Amino acid sequence: MTSPAPQSSENGHGATARASAEQAGVTTQPSERDARLDNAKFILIALVVVGHAIEPLTDYGPASALYYWIYFFHMPAFILISGYLSRSFDASSNRVEKLVLSLAVPYLIFWTAHQTIYTVERGGLPDAVSVLKPTWTLWFLVALFLWRLSVPLWQRLRWPVAIAVVISVFGAMSSLGETLSMGRVVSFLPFFVLGLSLRREHFAYLDRFWIRVSSLLVLGVTAVLAVPISDRLSRDWLFWRDSLTDRDIDPLLPSIGIRLAFMGLALAMTVAILALTPKQRTWYTSLGAYTLFVYLGHSVFLLLLKNTPWYDMMSGPVALVTTLVMAVGLTLLLCAPWVRRCLQWAVEPQPTWFLRQDDKGLARKEADASRRAAEREKSTV
Secondary structure (H helix, E strand, O other): OOOOOOOOOOOOOOHHHHHHHHHHOOOOOOOOOOHHHHHHHHHHHHHHHHHHHHHHHOOOHHHHHHHHHHHHHHHHHHHHHHHHOOOOOOOOHHHHHHHHHHHHHHHHHHHHHHHHHHHHHHOOOOOOOOOOOOOHHHHHHHHHHHHHHOHHHHHHOOOHHHHHHHHHHHHOOOOOOOHHHHHHHHHOHHHHHHHHHOOHHHHHHHHOHHHHHHHHHHHHHHHHHHHHHHHHOOOHHHHOOOOHHHOOOOOOOOHHHHHHHHHHHHHHHHHHHHHHOOOOOOOOOHHHHHHHHHHHHHHHHHHHHOOOOHHHHOOHHHHHHHHHHHHHHHHHHHHOHHHHHHHHHHHOOOHHHHOOOOHHHHHHHHHHHHHHHHHHHHHOO
């Protein structure tokens, strides 16, 4: 979602977890990196925060149009980058272990945090609570976990993207329910598989002049189209979540046509954003390595904010501008070193907290320690 980025002051602590997160496609610490992808990831995660922050303001026309424009492409683009960064996943036991640490454990921690906020807000526990039903933003962690486990299969297929599109379209004809967010897992699948199929040389095409000019045109036209679409089309189309059979229109035509149109629109805008994203290092390049901190941290902040008078105190353009500034500030704040240190226990859990050390691994560590001690002894002679 490769030039080296500056190292933080967190060297040593959380190194294993950071490697895990890199394998998950939502990296939290830089190693050898692609500046364009890190720039794009920061821009997209900022749009994620902005979209979630202005959602309560969508009764105001400009806020609604901006919300629709962001939702046209921001998650498909992020998923495509995650797919591209997942190419090396081979489903080995070591990789699966890292995947569990970087996605499954943070999911459980933040699911508990979300449910705690919901419980306080409601004044009690709901009738039924299932950890298999992701709360709000956590669907992406579940989806990424499942997509990554399937990487070896997609890499074996002859026409992976075409097959993923067919699965996505026809999967939308079934009511998959809320368990594991399977509706979104299936619907967004083509973007992950497309990213998985890309190679570094494909990104070189984005630097062509005519593609950059076309990208400006695409983003401009879609910004204009977002105004009438936000007035006429249900927001459900933006979420890629519910079955097409649950709509008030025919599930075959035009529903499939609309779904394919949104898929094409998301792809065109994703290409446009990547083409216009700087490929050189910028002031925010290193921040693109901390998207998981922002993605998980902002959800708790905004859930708490929605239970305050913030959205009742303002309206119209003042509310929109103020909330936009707040969302960008929150994105930058969650990238700050001291905030990452505070969240590290939840975003980058240590493997020793959850995994039992096997005898072979322990013996190997003891042998390595003995070897290093012997080397130090020789060096002092």
